[in-house]
Amino acid sequence: MRGCKKSMLLLAIVIFTGPWAMPLALAEDKPHYGGVLRVALAGDPPSLDMHQEQTFMVTIPMSTVYNTLVMFDPHQYPKIIGDLAQAWTVSEDGMTWTFTLHQGVKFHDGSELTSADVKASWDKIVFPPEGVVSTRKSLYQMVKSIEAPERYTVVFRLHYPTASFLPMLAHPANFIYAKKYLDQDINWYKTHAMGTGPFKLQEYVRGASLEFKRNPDYWKKGLPYLDGAKYFIIPDTGARAKSIRAERTDVEFRGFAPVEVESITAQMGDKVTAAHSGQPAHWGIAINVDKKPFDDARVLRALSLALDRYEMVKTLGPLTGLDSIAGPMPPGTPWTLSPEELQALPGFGKDHEANIREAKRLLAEAGYPDGFHTVLTNRAVKLPYIDLGVYIVSAWKKIGVEAEHKLEESATWSKSRVTRDFELLVDPFGFAAEGDPDEIMVKFTSGSPSNWGRFKDPVVDQLFERQKVERDAQKRAQLVHDMQKRIMDQAWEIVGLWWTRVEVRSARMHNYEPLPSHWMNRRLEDVWLSAK
Amino acid sequence: MQRVQRVLLHVRKPYRDTTPWGAICKFVRTKPLGAAGAAIIVLMALTAVCADLIAPYDVYEINQQLQFTPPSLAHWLGTDEFGRDVLSRIIYGARIALFIGLVSSFLGATGGAVIGVLSAYLGGKTDLWIQRLMDILLAFPLLVLALAIVSVLGRSIPNLIVAIAIPVIPRTARIVRSSALSAKENVYVEAARAVGSSHLRVMWCHIVPNVMSPFLIILTAQLGSAILTEASLSFLGLGTAEPTPSWGLMLSGGAPMYAEKAPWLAIFPGLAISLAVFGFNLFGDSLRDALDPKLRHRT
Numbered sequence: 001m002r003g004c005k006k007s008m009l010l011l012a013i014v015i016f017t018g019p020w021a022m023p024l025a026l027a028e029d030k031p032h033y034g035g036v037l038r039v040a041l042a043g044d045p046p047s048l049d050m051h052q053e054q055t056f057m058v059t060i061p062m063s064t065v066y067n068t069l070v071m072f073d074p075h076q077y078p079k080i081i082g083d084l085a086q087a088w089t090v091s092e093d094g095m096t097w098t099f100t101l102h103q104g105v106k107f108h109d110g111s112e113l114t115s116a117d118v119k120a121s122w123d124k125i126v127f128p129p130e131g132v133v134s135t136r137k138s139l140y141q142m143v144k145s146i147e148a149p150e151r152y153t154v155v156f157r158l159h160y161p162t163a164s165f166l167p168m169l170a171h172p173a174n175f176i177y178a179k180k181y182l183d184q185d186i187n188w189y190k191t192h193a194m195g196t197g198p199f200k201l202q203e204y205v206r207g208a209s210l211e212f213k214r215n216p217d218y219w220k221k222g223l224p225y226l227d228g229a230k231y232f233i234i235p236d237t238g239a240r241a242k243s244i245r246a247e248r249t250d251v252e253f254r255g256f257a258p259v260e261v262e263s264i265t266a267q268m269g270d271k272v273t274a275a276h277s278g279q280p281a282h283w284g285i286a287i288n289v290d291k292k293p294f295d296d297a298r299v300l301r302a303l304s305l306a307l308d309r310y311e312m313v314k315t316l317g318p319l320t321g322l323d324s325i326a327g328p329m330p331p332g333t334p335w336t337l338s339p340e341e342l343q344a345l346p347g348f349g350k351d352h353e354a355n356i357r358e359a360k361r362l363l364a365e366a367g368y369p370d371g372f373h374t375v376l377t378n379r380a381v382k383l384p385y386i387d388l389g390v391y392i393v394s395a396w397k398k399i400g401v402e403a404e405h406k407l408e409e410s411a412t413w414s415k416s417r418v419t420r421d422f423e424l425l426v427d428p429f430g431f432a433a434e435g436d437p438d439e440i441m442v443k444f445t446s447g448s449p450s451n452w453g454r455f456k457d458p459v460v461d462q463l464f465e466r467q468k469v470e471r472d473a474q475k476r477a478q479l480v481h482d483m484q485k486r487i488m489d490q491a492w493e494i495v496g497l498w499w500t501r502v503e504v505r506s507a508r509m510h511n512y513e514p515l516p517s518h519w520m521n522r523r524l525e526d527v528w529l530s531a532k
Numbered sequence: 533m534q535r536v537q538r539v540l541l542h543v544r545k546p547y548r549d550t551t552p553w554g555a556i557c558k559f560v561r562t563k564p565l566g567a568a569g570a571a572i573i574v575l576m577a578l579t580a581v582c583a584d585l586i587a588p589y590d591v592y593e594i595n596q597q598l599q600f601t602p603p604s605l606a607h608w609l610g611t612d613e614f615g616r617d618v619l620s621r622i623i624y625g626a627r628i629a630l631f632i633g634l635v636s637s638f639l640g641a642t643g644g645a646v647i648g649v650l651s652a653y654l655g656g657k658t659d660l661w662i663q664r665l666m667d668i669l670l671a672f673p674l675l676v677l678a679l680a681i682v683s684v685l686g687r688s689i690p691n692l693i694v695a696i697a698i699p700v701i702p703r704t705a706r707i708v709r710s711s712a713l714s715a716k717e718n719v720y721v722e723a724a725r726a727v728g729s730s731h732l733r734v735m736w737c738h739i740v741p742n743v744m745s746p747f748l749i750i751l752t753a754q755l756g757s758a759i760l761t762e763a764s765l766s767f768l769g770l771g772t773a774e775p776t777p778s779w780g781l782m783l784s785g786g787a788p789m790y791a792e793k794a795p796w797l798a799i800f801p802g803l804a805i806s807l808a809v810f811g812f813n814l815f816g817d818s819l820r821d822a823l824d825p826k827l828r829h830r831t
Contacts, residue, residue: 238789263792315596319613380769382789390614390774394592405773407687 031225031511035529040240040249041231042381043410044206047190050173051125054135054450055410056518059173059432060253061210061231063522065108066175066195069099069118069154070166074521075513078434080170084113084196085154094161101152105219107178108194115148120179122146122156124186132186138442138449139168141468160469167434172519198224198525207233218525225511225528237383244272244504250529251505254518257383258318261502274504278516279330281430281501283322283388285376285494286452291423293372298362300491303424304347305359306399311352312391313497320384322497327484328444330435331498334473335480345488347495359399371400377422380407384499385426392426392496417452427452427493432519437480438468444487455492559822566818572811580627589617591624591777600794610796613786618796622804624777629808632693633758640697640758641751644704649743651705652712653735663709666702674699678761682770692771696761704750708743715742745823752819756812763805779805 045058050066071083082088085099105113126143128134142162147155158165175195181188193201196219199212210231214224232249234240241260243249245267256264261274285303293299309325317323325342329335342348349355363371378389386407393403403424408416416422429450431439442448445464446456460483467479488495503514512527560567579586589607598615601607609618651662669677681695715721716739724734765771766780774781782801791798 257789259790259793311594311596315594315599315614318599382785386774386785387613391594394594394614394775397592405775407769407773 031526031528032530033225033528034227037226037229037251037509037524037527037529038249039229039231040234040243040252041210042233042237042240042254043235044233045210046411046414048193048201049187049189050175051121051128051177052133052135052187052190055414056254059519060522061212061229062175062193063172063197064199064212064229064524065193065197065201066177067105067197067523068170068172068174068176069122070170071172072170072433072515072520074515074526077513077515077520078167080166084118084176095158097156097158097165099154099156101154102219103152105196106217107196108200108215109178111178111180113176113178113196114151115154117179118154118176119146119148120182121174121176122154124177124182125174129186135449136171136173138445139171139439141438141442161471162438162468163471164434164436164438164468167436168439171433171439172517172522173432197523199226199229202228209233220525224525226524229524237381244268244506247271247506250509251503253503253514253522255321255501255503257320258323258502261504264504271507272504273507273509274502275514277501277503277514279324279332279498279500280432280435280517280519281428281499282326282328282330282496283384283426283428283499284328284496285392286417286422286425286427287455287491287493288420288423288425289453289455289492290420293366293368294423296366297490298366299368300494301346302359302362302366302399303396303401304488304491304494305355305362306395306401307347307392307494307496308352308355308395309348309497310350312395316384316387316391316497320387321500321502322384322388323500324498326498327488327495328429328493329437329440329480329484330431333435334477335435335437335484337481337484341481341485345485346491348488356398363399363401368400371402373402373404374423375406376403376424376426377406377408377413377416378426379413380409385428388496389426420452420454422452425452430499430517432517435516437464437476437483441467441480441483444483444492453493457486457490457492459486460492559818563818563822565814566822569811569814569816569818572807573815576626576630576808576811579623580630583623583627587617587620587623589620591616591620592775600790602794603796609800610794612782612794612797613790618782618800621777621782622779622800625779625782625801625804626808628689628772628776628778629759629762629805632689632696632762633755633812636693636696636762637700637751637754637758639693640700641704641747641754643697644701644706644750645708645740645743645747647701648705648708649712649735649739652709652716653731653739659709662705666705669699669702670706672699674757675761675764678765679768679770682765687770687773689772692762692765695765696758699761700750700754700758703754704747707746707750711743711746712739715739718742749816749820749823752812752816756809756816759812760805760809 041057041060043057045061046053046055048058048062050058050062067084069083069085070080073079073081084101084105086102088097088099090097101115101118107113123146125134126137126140126146128137142158142160142165144157144159149155177189178194181194198215198218200215202213203211211228213228214226218224234243240252241256241264244252245264264272265274287294287300289295313323313325324331327337343350347355363369376389376393379385389405393405396403417425429443433439441464443450445451445461463479463483463486467476467483470476470479487493501518508530510528510530515521593616595615598611599613601611603610607617609622611617647662651659677699678695681698682691685691685694721734721738724738762771763780766778767784769784771780772778774785779801783798787798
């Protein structure tokens with residue numbers, strides 16, 4: 001009887017308090033309007049035109065201002081959905097793609113978006129005029145022409161059918177600009193921000209912050225939820241982490257080192273969410289093959305042999321997130337080389353002492369029995385650039401190669417890379433779409449703008465050409481494997497390690513999932529903040 | 533009469549007539565703080581010279597199994613994020629600090645002394661223009677000027693030496709000039725000129741010996757400052773680059789990032805810098821007291 005009374009009392013409490021408690025719980029799941037998202041950003045954008053830049057320092061803040069033709073579904077990656085495109089069809093031979101645009105989409109200046117704007121933007125990316133940089137032009141080798149036959153219809157005609165076309169189209173950096181401003185000045189978007197996106201650039205104070213305010217006329221009804229977003233420029237990694245710990249910023253979109261994440265989560269508990277979102281980038285060494293002694297294949301192999309990747313992963317993994325060994329294609333995909341295939345390549349065998357002996361033998365054979373002096377140009381960013389550079393410079397000492405570790409500020413390093421003012425250069429590369437070989441491997445082909453070492457290997461070129469038109473998945477994977485093995489065997493680029501991205505954000509951020517690449521899902525159109 | 537006897541007594545047994553060992557003993561007895569500073573400098577110099585012999589581990593050897601090892605019997609000052617021995621890196625860091633400190637201070641002080649003597653001796657408009665130029669250089673704080681120079685020249689050890697040496701020049705020039713101005717007024721300088729000695733001979737034989745005391749004082753005083761500037765530039769990412777063992781780099785590298793996990797990464801390089809600067813400053817102060825005739829008998 002006594003137990004029954006207790007149960008009744010409990011039931012009464014649930015019945016009476018339930019109606020008050022439930023809305024509170026539901027309120028957490030219901031989007032909440034208002035609030036300004038504060039983001040810690042590693043540096044200033046070199047310019048505001050993402051078509052001409054290749055750094056996340058532009059994509060992360062500027063994605064809030066623009067839309068793309070199609071996009072990766074932020075909640076169901078890698079599904080591709082329309083953004084400005086309402087629907088699309090593809091011809092039977094896979095050579096003609098027709099996109100129908102949403103109607104009534106307005107730019108921030110009030111003008112309507114039409115197919116002419118989409119064509120002008122894509123022409124700028126795929127067929128840039130003389131003197132205009134398009135950093136991702138080589139990703140669109142399959143595109144023959146872009147047409148705008150009707151006000152809301154855009155047609156892409158291809159040279160050859162390829163499975164990578166749609167994922168490449170969904171690359172998050174392909175912002176759609178207004179034609180009238182491009183006609184006025186093709187570089188207009190380097191200094192201006194005017195798109196169809198959910199936020200408008202309100203103020204940019206160089207070295208301090210970028211501030212965006214809500215676009216009240218955003219064409220996706222009811223969005224965005226946020227009043228705005230403010231990006232604080234904090235170049236120091238430790239300071240960015242501290243800004244999260246002190247709750248001065250809500251999120252850092254690129255990612256922190258595992259040890260830093262450990263400290264943040266230990267201190268902040270359930271106030272933050274840490275997510276291992278994927279492995280979007282690789283850090284290796286580009287070699288300027290026009291400079292001596294790097295014109296000798298034996299020297300290149302020796303440099304690769306001197307690195308003990310298995311120890312490197314153990315040392316650098318916890319410090320930097322560089323924690324996976326693979327070839328130029330990311331780990332855990334059909335394109336990934338098997339451990340057996342890897343171990344047969346120079347510098348990937350597990351007997352490191354034997355590798356060192358072989359490296360010394362190759363150097364002696366090439367005429368450098370006592371090693372040589374060289375310069376490793378690196379970006380003055382602690383994680384993972386400097387740490388990787390320190391490891392590599394120290395490792396090369398074992399074969400007598402004395403590399404001066406030359407650190408340069410981001411802009412200078414970027415310029416050295418483009419102008420090839422380096423002997424050896426710490427070189428990050430990866431993917432910001434789906435990780436298709438067309439996106440990643442194109443940098444190893446002759447004449448590719450991102451082939452910083454400018455090596456030319458007809459075998460590599462031929463394998464790339466074959467894989468890009470191969471429609472049989474297994475055969476294509478084999479061609480990509482062969483291409484990777486060729487590059488690593490010749491050591492055209494010293495393959496390093498793949499990076500696992502760990503993103504930390506405030507638990508107040510809702511409706512947001514980090515995707516593999518830190519370039520993706522940066523528009524913030526459906527992200528909302530819960531009350532403090 | 534009594535006063536005259538006291539003066540004569542000093543003339544009979546002057547300070548500089550004692551043997552070197554006696555002078556050292558007297559210096560230790562009369563300037564214990566200066567002696568402590570000298571001991572620190574000697575210890576630092578020995579450490580730098582014998583680094584290959586006394587460093588227990590290879591400073592470039594990366595050992596994953598030893599990452600963040602706290603101070604222990606095997607690693608007295610612990611290990612860093614790459615598993616490198618902190619003590620060994622501090623020992624080798626002394627070599628970089630002392631080399632850059634000595635060379636830059638010597639170059640800067642010598643350059644400043646030459647300019648100071650020339651400015652004082654030549655006088656007139658030359659003196660006026662040289663001094664205005666020195667005023668311009670003096671208007672910049674030492675670290676700001678060094679930062680600007682490194683930014684223009686780029687990062688390397690020779691450029692770092694130049695960047696640290698240039699701010700020393702006006703400071704030395706100003707002090708040496710004032711000593712040279714008073715030396716220039718001596719009768720024997722006028723006599724040397726009268727007998728037809730060349731300007732160079734007059735300066736070298738009659739003025740330079742008179743400015744050696746301030747020169748030596750400013751040289752030792754600037755050494756501590758130069759070491760601190762090198763550490764500061766390395767800390768700010770404009771000095772030497774990893775994996776070169778440098779005290780400033782040790783403080784800027786993993787130290788702030790892993791301060792909670794491995795506080796020894798910040799504590800020991802910080803102590804090394806403080807001790808070195810403290811040593812040079814103590815020695816410089818005592819040297820000034822010993823060489824300055826106005827201060828010589830104060831103790």
